[in-house]
Amino acid sequence: MATIKDVAYKAGLSVTTVSRYLNNHPYISEDKKEKIKNAMEALDYVPSALATQLRSNRGTTIGVLVSRLTNPYFAYLVDAIEKKAKEQGYRLLIMQTYGDKQEEINTLDMLKEKTISGLIMCAVENDLDIVESYTKYGSIVVSTQTDYKSDLLHFITTNQEQATYDAINFLIDKGYTGIAYSTGGDFTEQSHGRHRNKGYLKALETSGMDLNERWIFRNNHTIEDGMQIATELSRLNETDRPDAIFAGSDEVAIGIIQKFEELGIHVPSDIAVMGFDNQPFSSLAKIPLTTVAQPMETLGQQAASLIISTIEETEFTVDPSKLQLKIIERESA
C-alpha cells in the first residue's frame, strides 16, 4: 500500500504539502495540486484513516448501541442514523446489548480506546451516572426518556409518558372503562418503561379510575407473552374483566389478539387491544392494530446531527416538535 511518503516522492514534494492537500489547506499552488493528484492516482493511494486518527485525535466513527437489531424500532432508528452520518462523513459501529449491562460497559470502553469518537445509546442498561462518567472519553447521546439531569450527557428523546397518557385517554374517550396494561418492565419506579407507567397511572387518576392489580401484566415482550396475557385475561371472572388492554408493544398486542381469536373472544367488540411502536406489520395483521407511532426517522436523524455537532463542537438544537408520538387508529381499538 502506498503511503503519503510515496506520493510525496513521486510528486517531488514534501509530505507536508501532500498532507495539506489532503486536508484542503489553503495556500497551495494549482500546479502542485495537479502533481499530487496525479501521483495519488498513479499509486492508487488512499490515506490510512488509522494513522490520521491516531495523530490528529479526531475520529470519524460513531458507535451506536441498541438492544437488538432485529427489533424493527432499532432497525429503523439505525437506518436513519446511518444515512445522516454518511452524509456528514461518519461511519457507524453497531453494538447490541441484548439487555446485558456488561456489553454496554464494553461498548462505552470503546470511547476510551478511541475506536469511536462518540456513542449514541438507543437503549441504556446501566445507571446514567455510570454512563455519564464516560463523557470524559467522548461524546454521548442518550435516546431514552429519563429524569436524569446532566450537563455532560446529551439527550434526545420522545415523551413516552405523554404518549401513554394520550393513548389511555384515547381509549377512555372511545368509551372503554376498564383498561388493562402490559409493560416490558416490572412496573416499578426504576424499571424499563417507567415513564409509560406514569402516563397510564396519571390517565387513570384523571378519569377517576382505580388501579386493578390483576390487570397489570409485567415483563412482556414477545408474541408468546401476549398469548399468555390473553389466556390469563380470559380466565378472569366475567365481572372482573377489562374491556380494553394497552399492550405497550405491537408484538405483545398481536399475540393477545391471536390468542383471543382462538378463544372466540372478539377484538375490539369484546375487548379492545392497543399496541405501541407502529411496526411495519401492524397494519397487515388480521385485525389491523391501533397503536402509537414513534418518529424513528427524525429521532435517528437528530441523534446523528446532535452527536456530530458535539464531536465537532458546533451548534445543534434539537427540535422537539418533530419528535411527537402519534396515535394511529385502525381496527383493534
Place this chain on the structure above:
Amino acid sequence: MATIKDVAYKAGLSVTTVSRYLNNHPYISEDKKEKIKNAMEALDYVPSALATQLRSNRGTTIGVLVSRLTNPYFAYLVDAIEKKAKEQGYRLLIMQTYGDKQEEINTLDMLKEKTISGLIMCAVENDLDIVESYTKYGSIVVSTQTDYKSDLLHFITTNQEQATYDAINFLIDKGYTGIAYSTGGDFTEQSHGRHRNKGYLKALETSGMDLNERWIFRNNHTIEDGMQIATELSRLNETDRPDAIFAGSDEVAIGIIQKFEELGIHVPSDIAVMGFDNQPFSSLAKIPLTTVAQPMETLGQQAASLIISTIEETEFTVDPSKLQLKIIERESA
C-alpha cells in the same frame, strides 16, 4: 488518557514489558504481571486500539455491507454476524448501499484505508471482478449466489435456484397449473434474482409448462408493488389467468393478497400466493403466508466465522448442509 508509557512508569518497568503483558507474551514473571495489572487499574488504562492496529497491522473491525437494514432479512443476518463476531473479539462497521454502486465502492475503499480488516458483502451491486480486485487490500466474503469463480473471493451462499425450483414444484404438486412469477430484477440473465429465475424456468420446463410473458412481473419489492400486480392479474381475461403466483418476496406477496381481498378474489382457492424470506410478520398476516425460509442465523454465523478465519489465516470450512432453504407451508398456497 493514560498511555502504555504511564503504566510502565507507574509499574517501574519498560513499555516493552507492558506491551508483552498486553499480548500475553510468555516469559514474564508473575510479580511483574501483578505490578502491571495494578498500575493499569490505578490509571484506568485501556489500550488504544488505534495505535495497536497502526503498528501491528492487524485490525479487529469487520465491515458488513447490506442493501438496507430495515429489511428484516438483513437485520437478522447482521444480528447473527454481530453475535458471532463479538464472541471472537471483533466489531462491526455497518454500511448500507440502498442499491447504489458508488456506496459499495466507498465501502470497499475502507479496506484500503485499513478501517476494516475484512468485509462481508450481504448484497453486491458492482461486477464481481471489480470486487475481486479489492481482495489485495483485505478479506472479502460474498453472501449472494453467483456463478463467478474466484480464488480470492470467499463465498457463502444459499442455493436460490434450487429453492425456487422446489417452491414452484411444490405449487405444481399441489395441483396448480398456471404459475405467475414476480421478481425484484428485470428477469434478464444479469439481473438481481437471476438464479431464482432459472429455478422458475427449469421447473416449468420439467413439467412441460410454457412461459407466459403476461404472467411475469418485474422490479417488484414493496407491498404497493404487490397490490399493483394483483390489480393487473385481476384484469386478465378469465381464460388467461394463472391459479398461483410465486411472489419472490413476502412483502410483495402480502400486497398481492391484500389487494385480492379488496377485489373479492379469494386466496388460495381462486389463486394461490407464495412468498419468499419467511419474514416475522408472514405468519401473522390475515392469510398466513406459505413461503420459503432462509437460514439467516447460520448464514450470518458462518459468514462471520469465514471472514475471521481468512483474516487470521486459520481454517474454516463452510457447512452447506446448514444452509438449506426450506418451504414453510401455511395457508396462502
Place this chain on the structure above:
DNA sequence: GTGAAAGCGCTAACAT
C-alpha cells in the same frame, strides 16, 4: 526475563 530504540502513516508546529 527485560529493556532500548526504531518506526507504523500521518499531522502540526516551527522555520524559511
Place this chain on the structure above:
DNA sequence: ATGTTAGCGCTTTCAC
C-alpha cells in the same frame, strides 16, 4: 507557498 522535524501510542527486532 513549501519543507524539517517531532511525535500520536503502540509493537517489534535486537541486545543483554
